Amino acid sequence: MTVKNTVKASEKKQRITIRFAGDSGDGIQLSGGQFTNTTALFGNDLSTLPDFPAEIRAPAGTLFGVSGFQIQFSSTDVHTPGDEFDVLIAMNPAALKVNLKQLKQNGIIIVNKDAFSVRNLKLADYDQNPLEDRSLDGYQVFDVPITSLTRETLVDTSLSAKEKDRCKNFFALGIAYWMFTRPLDTTLRWIETKFKSKPDLVEANSLALNAGYGYALSTEIFTTSYHIEQAKVEPGIYRNITGNEAIVIGLITAAKKAGMELFLGGYPITPASDILHYMSRYRNYDVKTFQAEDEIAGIGAALGASFAGALGVTASSGPGIALKSEFLGYAVMTELPLVVINIQRGGPSTGLPTKTEQSDLLQAVYGRNGEAPIPVVAAQSPADCFNAAFEAAKIALKFTTPVLLLSDGYIANGAEPWRIPDPDNIPEIKIQYAESNGEYKPYLRNPDTLSRIMSLPGTAGNEHRLGGLEKEDISGNVSYDADNHDKMVRLRAEKISKINTLVSSPVLDGESKGDVLIISWGSTFGTIKNAVEKIRENGNSVSWYHMRWINPLPPNLSEFIHNFKHVLVPEINLGQLIKIIRSEYLVDAKPFNLVRGLPFSTRDIINAYYSITGK
Amino acid sequence: MQETLQKDSVTQYSKDDFSSDQEVRWCPGCGDYSILAQTKKVLPELGIPREKIVFVSGIGCSSRFPYYVNSYGIHSIHGRAPAIASGIKLTNPELKVFLVTGDGDGLSIGGNHLIHLCRRNIDITVLLFNNRIYGLTKGQYSPTSEKGKITKSSPYGALENPFNPIKMAIAAGATFVARSIDREPKHLAETIAEAAKHKGTSFVEIYQNCNIFNDGAFEQLTGKEKKDHIVIMEEDKPYIFGTNNDQVIDWRDNHFYREKLDSSKSYINHTPNKKRDAIEFALAELSDNPELPTPIGIFKRTNEETYDGLLTKQVSDVKEKLGNGDLNKLLFSGNTWEIK
Numbered sequence: 043m044t045v046k047n048t049v050k051a052s053e054k055k056q057r058i059t060i061r062f063a064g065d066s067g068d069g070i071q072l073s074g075g076q077f078t079n080t081t082a083l084f085g086n087d088l089s090t091l092p093d094f095p096a097e098i099r100a101p102a103g104t105l106f107g108v109s110g111f112q113i114q115f116s117s118t119d120v121h122t123p124g125d126e127f128d129v130l131i132a133m134n135p136a137a138l139k140v141n142l143k144q145l146k147q148n149g150i151i152i153v154n155k156d157a158f159s160v161r162n163l164k165l166a167d168y169d170q171n172p173l174e175d176r177s178l179d180g181y182q183v184f185d186v187p188i189t190s191l192t193r194e195t196l197v198d199t200s201l202s203a204k205e206k207d208r209c210k211n212f213f214a215l216g217i218a219y220w221m222f223t224r225p226l227d228t229t230l231r232w233i234e235t236k237f238k239s240k241p242d243l244v245e246a247n248s249l250a251l252n253a254g255y256g257y258a259l260s261t262e263i264f265t266t267s268y269h270i271e272q273a274k275v276e277p278g279i280y281r282n283i284t285g286n287e288a289i290v291i292g293l294i295t296a297a298k299k300a301g302m303e304l305f306l307g308g309y310p311i312t313p314a315s316d317i318l319h320y321m322s323r324y325r326n327y328d329v330k331t332f333q334a335e336d337e338i339a340g341i342g343a344a345l346g347a348s349f350a351g352a353l354g355v356t357a358s359s360g361p362g363i364a365l366k367s368e369f370l371g372y373a374v375m376t377e378l379p380l381v382v383i384n385i386q387r388g389g390p391s392t393g394l395p396t397k398t399e400q401s402d403l404l405q406a407v408y409g410r411n412g413e414a415p416i417p418v419v420a421a422q423s424p425a426d427c428f429n430a431a432f433e434a435a436k437i438a439l440k441f442t443t444p445v446l447l448l449s450d451g452y453i454a455n456g457a458e459p460w461r462i463p464d465p466d467n468i469p470e471i472k473i474q475y476a477e478s479n480g481e482y483k484p485y486l487r488n489p490d491t492l493s494r495i496m497s498l499p500g501t502a503g504n505e506h507r508l509g510g511l512e513k514e515d516i517s518g519n520v521s522y523d524a525d526n527h528d529k530m531v532r533l534r535a536e537k538i539s540k541i542n543t544l545v546s547s548p549v550l551d552g553e554s555k556g557d558v559l560i561i562s563w564g565s566t567f568g569t570i571k572n573a574v575e576k577i578r579e580n581g582n583s584v585s586w587y588h589m590r591w592i593n594p595l596p597p598n599l600s601e602f603i604h605n606f607k608h609v610l611v612p613e614i615n616l617g618q619l620i621k622i623i624r625s626e627y628l629v630d631a632k633p634f635n636l637v638r639g640l641p642f643s644t645r646d647i648i649n650a651y652y653s654i655t656g657k
Numbered sequence: 658m659q660e661t662l663q664k665d666s667v668t669q670y671s672k673d674d675f676s677s678d679q680e681v682r683w684c685p686g687c688g689d690y691s692i693l694a695q696t697k698k699v700l701p702e703l704g705i706p707r708e709k710i711v712f713v714s715g716i717g718c719s720s721r722f723p724y725y726v727n728s729y730g731i732h733s734i735h736g737r738a739p740a741i742a743s744g745i746k747l748t749n750p751e752l753k754v755f756l757v758t759g760d761g762d763g764l765s766i767g768g769n770h771l772i773h774l775c776r777r778n779i780d781i782t783v784l785l786f787n788n789r790i791y792g793l794t795k796g797q798y799s800p801t802s803e804k805g806k807i808t809k810s811s812p813y814g815a816l817e818n819p820f821n822p823i824k825m826a827i828a829a830g831a832t833f834v835a836r837s838i839d840r841e842p843k844h845l846a847e848t849i850a851e852a853a854k855h856k857g858t859s860f861v862e863i864y865q866n867c868n869i870f871n872d873g874a875f876e877q878l879t880g881k882e883k884k885d886h887i888v889i890m891e892e893d894k895p896y897i898f899g900t901n902n903d904q905v906i907d908w909r910d911n912h913f914y915r916e917k918l919d920s921s922k923s924y925i926n927h928t929p930n931k932k933r934d935a936i937e938f939a940l941a942e943l944s945d946n947p948e949l950p951t952p953i954g955i956f957k958r959t960n961e962e963t964y965d966g967l968l969t970k971q972v973s974d975v976k977e978k979l980g981n982g983d984l985n986k987l988l989f990s991g992n993t994w995e996i997k
């Protein structure tokens with residue numbers, strides 16, 4: 043390759059969204075991850091989302107085998123991984139086809155021209171080569187023979203042809219680094235550690251990365267690079283974190299702050315398995331993980347662990363939660379602390395395992411036999427999963443109750459920078475156990491929280507029995523008494539309402555009266571924040587209330603919910619929170635629903651706003 | 658707190674110290690009474706402080722058991738006792754955990770959990786009360802009911818083959834497998850005591866008469882001629898039985914045969930500790946063969962690593978290697994960067 047001196051333009055941009063796409067085997071997630079680390083260390087705010095095919099090893103070149111990774115980064119705040127993207131890096135025709143509709147007009151396409159073979163075009167259902175038929179005229183297309191350039195770069199190495207081809211993602215990454223003025227050193231260092239035992243791979247991957255960068259710098263086809271300044275974010279130490287990682291770290295922190303072991307009873311299920319994977323690494327943090335024979339045993343073992351004095355946790359997704367529901371009722375009856383995590387996915391049944399949805403809210407709030415109230419808390423973003431998990435554990439322990447923590451596939455796998463809190467500033471979780479005095483009453487309650495005062499096996503004199511049969515108030519003896527049952531049903535419900543004494547209500551964003559109040563929950567937070575900002579930028583008014591605890595309902599909502607002409611509740615389901623809002627507040631709220639297995643786009647929300655206001 | 662109880666007070670426990678204040682509510686004449694009595698007799702002998710004992714059960718007549726024992730206890734949900742018991746034992750390996758279940762609870766709705774408990778060899782003692790019927794729900798055939806049995810849910814006869822619980826436990830990997838009978842109190846107490854002392858999953862099938870819905874299910878084994886129908890397995894002794902102690906079963910050509918005892922001949926001895934799978938299974942199958950006596954006693958007893966032991970070791974190994982978990986390290990791990 044000859045290096046020519048070309049004069050290149052540099053353009054300043056505030057915000058960029060890039061989509062990496064290709065076959066599962068193209069190293070897309072790896073390239074995306076590297077671009078993310080580099081961008082984070084560079085100082086931009088960012089948010090990312092991987093998009094895996096449902097099949098583990100889908101046939102190469104097929105439309106359903108396309109794997110994607112999206113990152114939005116900016117010199118100002120970023121709330122989501124972005125809706126439409128500015129840049130599409132497509133490693134084959136299928137990746138181009140699947141993603142093109144989400145590329146902005148005049149967006150940038152970088153393709154691996156070598157992959158546009160007759161066979162691959164056919165696999166992607168292209169009758170003609172889109173690189174030649176002018177169908178991409180509305181875009182800036184850079185068709186680079188990435189495979190052959192990578193081979194050429196590595197011609198002197200000892201790698202096999204197949205191994206050389208595997209380095210092509212680093213070549214593509216090098217192009218992206220040049221185009222968005224990113225430094226190479228973070229990835230070069232990563233390559234060195236990752237392939238420490240294989241020096242020839244260190245050399246080859248580093249060569250490919252440098253060559254991609256050099257190619258973009260020196261050839262005439264790339265004329266402009268883009269500069270995205272560092273974001274002004276709150277000072278502190280940051281790391282990039284996915285929702286599932288944040289849950290694990292939040293729970294371990296809670297267990298440590300409560301001075302107890304953590305016990306996770308789990309069973310493999312998409313998209314919750316990563317919680318089991320991450321958690322199982324932390325044996326030295328007194329974390330015991332138990333891969334049970336099924337979902338039911340997972341929650342059962344966790345509840346047994348809680349009885350014995352650990353923080354019992356189980357993590358699953360909708361179908362697994364359905365299996366656990368009998369135990370949830372049992373945990374309500376025995377009033378033992380337990381954290382139950384539901385990483386929601388598309389349902390019903392097996393549904394769309396790798397896609398996101400908010401359709402398990404009613405299951406969480408109501409899905410049990412009998413009057414079985416369970417606190418429900420919803421995380422709003424990947425980094426927020428830390429706080430949500432910590433709070434879920436704290437409430438479970440303080441109120442001796444199971445708590446359902448709702449996340450979903452979108453924030454579980456998505457990542458964003460997390461400003462790491464100083465662990466010394468996180469308050470301890472103090473738990474009151476009964477004294478050993480031989481007069482233990484298992485259903486005697488703390489008057490403030492109405493929680494049971496537990497006594498752990500091993501405490502002499504406090505031997506007692508728990509079970510799923512109705513309990514007599516205070517003594518905990520089995521009781522079939524009618525009045526006692528009515529009393530206990532009410533006590534259990536009242537206990538849950540007391541949680542509001544320990545958690546704070548969300549703050550209303552905007553005026554407390556006006557035309558439109560948007561009420562939302564969970565992972566739609568970032569998108570709705572974007573939409574609200576845009577609506578206001580356009581001179582319109584909107585108030586926004588994003589809920590954290592769905593059960594118990596936050597006390598401040600009733601103060602203003604009736605002050606608006608329209609109440610809009612957008613959800614990625616057919617209207618679940620809205621049913622609770624309408625029945626609890628007797629307000630004529632209007633739903634906005636899309637159930638496509640995908641997050642909302644900002645535009646969706648803005649359109650919903652305009653259609654409700656008629657503006 | 659757990660260490661404060663002195664050994665003296667432990668040894669001073671009597672049977673009554675393990676009686677809870679709850680009124681026992683099984684049907685008069687139910688075999689469960691005998692099992693409760695023998696268990697309470699064994700508990701003081703174990704030398705374990707009362708507060709370190711936990712009884713866990715599922716749902717069914719047998720599963721009322723924890724309410725009647727003055728220790729820590731959990732009456733859980735149908736079939737799931739093994740899950741709860743596992744969580745308890747793994748969290749606090751100091752506790753002695755008993756699991757009380759029945760043929761419906763343990764082998765039908767909870768069958769999956771029970772086999773995995775045995776497979777993991779968690780140090781838990783399982784007492785399975787086998788009365789070959791669903792009692793609490795008033796008389797449906799169970800997974801151990803004989804084929805053709807007429808019950809409320811099988812008026813024309815049950816079509817299913819019964820489970821052999823001993824075979825199942827051996828196959829699933831329990832490291833202690835035994836059988837006893839409610840009507841053999843001494844044998845029952847000894848068997849429960851041996852099971853309780855075993856390290857690993859110990860499984861005891863207890864034939865239990867449900868005098869309301871399946872009376873006489875074990876008539877042959879408990880009636881006047883019982884000695885002709887049961888063989889008590891004793892370690893390092895041949896399998897001699899019969900009202901006059903003149904019958905024996907012997908192992909030849911991979912089978913057990915019944916014959917008249919001949920004092921001049923030598924017979925195979927019972928060796929439950931030797932991991933002789935074929936013999937263990939063959940012994941387990943005898944109860945299905947009307948021609949041969951039903952063995953009671955210990956079928957299998959081997960010493961193997963327990964899951965709880967391995968987990969405790971893994972935790973300390975990882976701590977040794979990586980150091981005690983430190984929240985600062987946990988939170989600030991991975992690629993961090995500072996914004997000033």
Ligand code: SF4
Nearest residue numbers: 684687718792867868
């Ligand atoms: S129904 Fe049968 S097993 Fe249940 S308590 Fe009565 S006699 Fe015992």
